[in-house]
Structures are given as C-alpha cells and as structure tokens.
Amino acid sequence: MDLLTTFFNIDVLLQAAPLLLKGFWLTIQLGAVSLLISLVLGLLLVLVRLYSPAPLRWLAVAYIDVFRAVPLLVLLILVYYALPFVGIRLSSFWAAAAALSAVASAYMAETFRAGIEAVPKGQFEAAQSLGFGWTRMMSDIILPQAMRMVVPPTTGVSIGLIKDTALGSVVAMPDLLKQATQTQAFYANPSPLVGAALLYLILLLPLVRLVSVLEARKKPSR
Amino acid sequence: MSQNTPASSGTKPIITMRNVEKHYGKFHALRDVNLEVRRGEVIAIIGPSGSGKSTLIRCINRLEAISSGEIAVDGVKVEEGKNLALVRAEVGMVFQQFNLFPHMTVLRNVAIAPIRVRGIAKAEAEARARQLLERVGLADHMDKHPDQLSGGQQQRVAIARALAMEPAVLLFDEPTSALDPEMVGEVLDVMQSLAKTGVTMVVVTHEMGFARRVADRVVFMEDGQIIEQNTPDVLFDTPSTARAKAFLSSIMHGAAG
Numbered sequence A: 001m002d003l004l005t006t007f008f009n010i011d012v013l014l015q016a017a018p019l020l021l022k023g024f025w026l027t028i029q030l031g032a033v034s035l036l037i038s039l040v041l042g043l044l045l046v047l048v049r050l051y052s053p054a055p056l057r058w059l060a061v062a063y064i065d066v067f068r069a070v071p072l073l074v075l076l077i078l079v080y081y082a083l084p085f086v087g088i089r090l091s092s093f094w095a096a097a098a099a100l101s102a103v104a105s106a107y108m109a110e111t112f113r114a115g116i117e118a119v120p121k122g123q124f125e126a127a128q129s130l131g132f133g134w135t136r137m138m139s140d141i142i143l144p145q146a147m148r149m150v151v152p153p154t155t156g157v158s159i160g161l162i163k164d165t166a167l168g169s170v171v172a173m174p175d176l177l178k179q180a181t182q183t184q185a186f187y188a189n190p191s192p193l194v195g196a197a198l199l200y201l202i203l204l205l206p207l208v209r210l211v212s213v214l215e216a217r218k219k220p221s222r
Numbered sequence B: 001m002s003q004n005t006p007a008s009s010g011t012k013p014i015i016t017m018r019n020v021e022k023h024y025g026k027f028h029a030l031r032d033v034n035l036e037v038r039r040g041e042v043i044a045i046i047g048p049s050g051s052g053k054s055t056l057i058r059c060i061n062r063l064e065a066i067s068s069g070e071i072a073v074d075g076v077k078v079e080e081g082k083n084l085a086l087v088r089a090e091v092g093m094v095f096q097q098f099n100l101f102p103h104m105t106v107l108r109n110v111a112i113a114p115i116r117v118r119g120i121a122k123a124e125a126e127a128r129a130r131q132l133l134e135r136v137g138l139a140d141h142m143d144k145h146p147d148q149l150s151g152g153q154q155q156r157v158a159i160a161r162a163l164a165m166e167p168a169v170l171l172f173d174e175p176t177s178a179l180d181p182e183m184v185g186e187v188l189d190v191m192q193s194l195a196k197t198g199v200t201m202v203v204v205t206h207e208m209g210f211a212r213r214v215a216d217r218v219v220f221m222e223d224g225q226i227i228e229q230n231t232p233d234v235l236f237d238t239p240s241t242a243r244a245k246a247f248l249s250s251i252m253h254g255a256a257g
C-alpha cells in the first residue's frame, strides 16, 4: 500500500466527489449566510455599544463580551441540543448559522469599533457643522472611512467564521467535513478527507492572501 | 440664495450670545460672554492661546454645549433638539485642520451637504459646487481627493464646502494656523473677498494684519472673557485696557523677533 493509493486514491476521490461537492456547497452556503448575519448584527451592535443610552449600551457590551468568551462548540451544542427543551428547535443548518453568527458578530462589532474610533474627531465635527443628522453623518461620512480601515481585520474574522463552519458536522450537518468523514468510513480510505482539505484551501487561501495584500498596501500610505 | 434669506429684518443680530458660561469640569472656559453679531459684519476674535476663542465659536453651533446663558442664531435658540440641525445648516464652519472628507473627491466634498442635508438634486448641487470651487480658484482640482492638494488648497475647498450650504454666517477657527507660511496669503485672500461680498464672518485669528484690514470689529479675549471690543483701528492703536495693551505689545515683539 503506497502513499498515493492511500491518501490520493483517484478512484475513491472520483466516487466521493459528488458528495464532497454537495458538502462543499453547503459549507459555502452556511458560511455566506452566517457572514451576512454577523456583518449586519455586528454593525448594529457596535452602533448600540457606542451611541445608545446606558442600559442598552450595557446590553451590547455584555453580548459582545459573552459571545467572545464562550467556546463556539459549546454554544453550538447548546443551541442544537438544549434549546429544544424550551421549544426552540432549529435545523442543523440554522443551529450552526445561529451559533456562528452570534459569535462572529461579537468579533465584528469589536473590529468595527476600532475603525469608528480611528476616524478623527474633526470628521464628526465637520459633518455636524454642515447640518448632518446622526444617521446621515454615520452612513455618509464616518462609516465609509471606518469600514475602509477595517477591511483586513474584518476579512480575518470572516476567514475564522468560514473555518468554523466545519463544527457544523458535530450537529449532523452534512457539510464538507461531514461528507468527507462519512465517505472515508464508507470506502475505508482517507482520500475524501484529503479532498475536503483541498476544497477548504481553495475557498480560504485566496482570502488569506487578500488580507496580506491589503495589510501590506495599508502600511506605506499611512 | 434666496432660500435662506430670513423673514426677519436685517437689523436684528444674526448671532446673540447672552451671559454665556462654559465649564470643562472645574475649568471655567467662558465667563459671562455677551456678544452680538450683525448681518454682514466681519468680526475678528483675538487673544492669547487658551483664552477661550475656539470654545466661544464652537458654542455658537453647539460643537460644545454651554453651561448656562443663551445663544441664538437668527432668532433660533441653539440647544439640543430638532432645531439644532437647522441652526447648524445656517452656520458654516472652517476648521484649523480643514477636516475635509478624505474618501470623497473635492467636488463631492462641496456638494454632499446640500444633497444630503438640504435635499438638493445632485446635478444642481454639483453645478453649484463647481461655481464655488472656481470662485476659490480650484477649478482644476475638482476630481482630486483632498490628500492630493496642498494645505492652502484644502482650506479653500473647506471654505467652498461651508459656502455650499449658503449659511447665514461663517465661523473660522484659526483657518491659517496649520498652513505653511507661503500658503497663508491665498486663504486670507479668499476670506477677504468673501468679506467684501457681505458674508457674515466670525474669525478667530492670529493674523493681525488681516484683522485690521478686513474686520469691522475686533474682539479681544483673555481668561475666557471678552476684555475689550472695538473697531480695528481703535483696538490696535489705542487699546483701552492694560491687558489688551500687554497682549498687543507681546505679539508685536513676537513678530519682530
């Protein structure tokens, strides 16, 4: 038994391919949905955290702290296995999406906060002195500048989120990793796992590269 | 232009500050400030650093909240609430550090507030912005971003941006203090031509030549108080308070040395 037929068994890979690609597609869907929710929720959280009156602000702070402290796997298992006891029964996809976006949105909020706080005070004052209300000031003047500054760390959080979708297999979600482990068991050959690893790389390597390029570009100009 | 011509008559003051006090914590930054600015008037505010000049003009559009007293702009009380945006739209401000929006072109910088705050159509606002940029000598730079301009050019964009809202009054907080010396003149020239066209201006400045040439009235501040105010000739040549005398002679010596 040589290395090639064990880890890169073409026959097994070809037979496993449809299932692997199905899992891959589900992983992409889960990643995209969770990313979208966490971006929107993260923005909402940071605005409440920075600009709302005290009790609401504390709630946002508590949310952000708690979800950055709780291990994602624990949260996921809670959502999937504990919530049904109080009548909330989520499919494995939505359980995973909920847990992933709950945690990622907390990290997004902190990332966005760094960006907003890096916008000079003079930008707020210039907008206010022109008669901008708060909403317009944020959407037209402050957030475009803040978000531009945090593209690299936000991409970093997104990469972490997409990686963490693999935890979805724990709650029986037929994502890429789950399909790989199942076909591996079926064919008694680890090639599907190698195939899955390659698919994860295809998805994530460009993003990792992107962060490096963006960060390198940011340095000389500032 | 006609849209913010006020219903009220031209003799009423455009800015009224009455018994204004401002504290930063325990620090007393403005002490019983009373000031009226009439329409079309150009006022220069001078005084040593830390005397409260910036604080005074920043209270007019409530970038700083006052501790007590009352400020009104065109008869509207300056306070937190619905009227504040209205007041601010009527009061233009030019900052020492320009504070242009770095993510927008020069043209967009000037057109954005009329579009977003006044609800003017984009094409119209941009046409007007072009006129203003021509007026401040920047016709060739409209599509650049602020960081591609010199300090003097940026400050002229900032003036055009403030003018685009057709404000009833323009506030300047040391508009030339952050500039290289060779660029001070181009900005002062623009301000002087504005003054000639009847724009109401309140200018915090260390440029005594400008204050003497352009201002209708010079206000001298120290320790958060207005110590003395008069026409430039009287205040500069025959100040009546010892403190104004001391300040003026100190800057004369500073300028010589």
Ligand SMILES: Nc1ncnc2c1ncn2[C@@H]1O[C@H](COP(=O)(O)OP(=O)(O)O)[C@@H](O)[C@H]1O
Pocket: B024, B027, B029, B047, B048, B049, B050, B051, B052, B053, B054, B055, B056
């Ligand atoms: N945000 C602030 N917090 C505390 N003190 C302030 C603040 N802004 C200004 N001051 C103080 O108020 C005084 C007047 O400041 P300012 O109006 O900027 O003076 P000027 O413009 O005449 O140099 C200064 O002593 C300054 O330190």
Ligand SMILES: [Mg+2]
Pocket: B053, B054, B055, B174
């Ligand atoms: Mg000042």
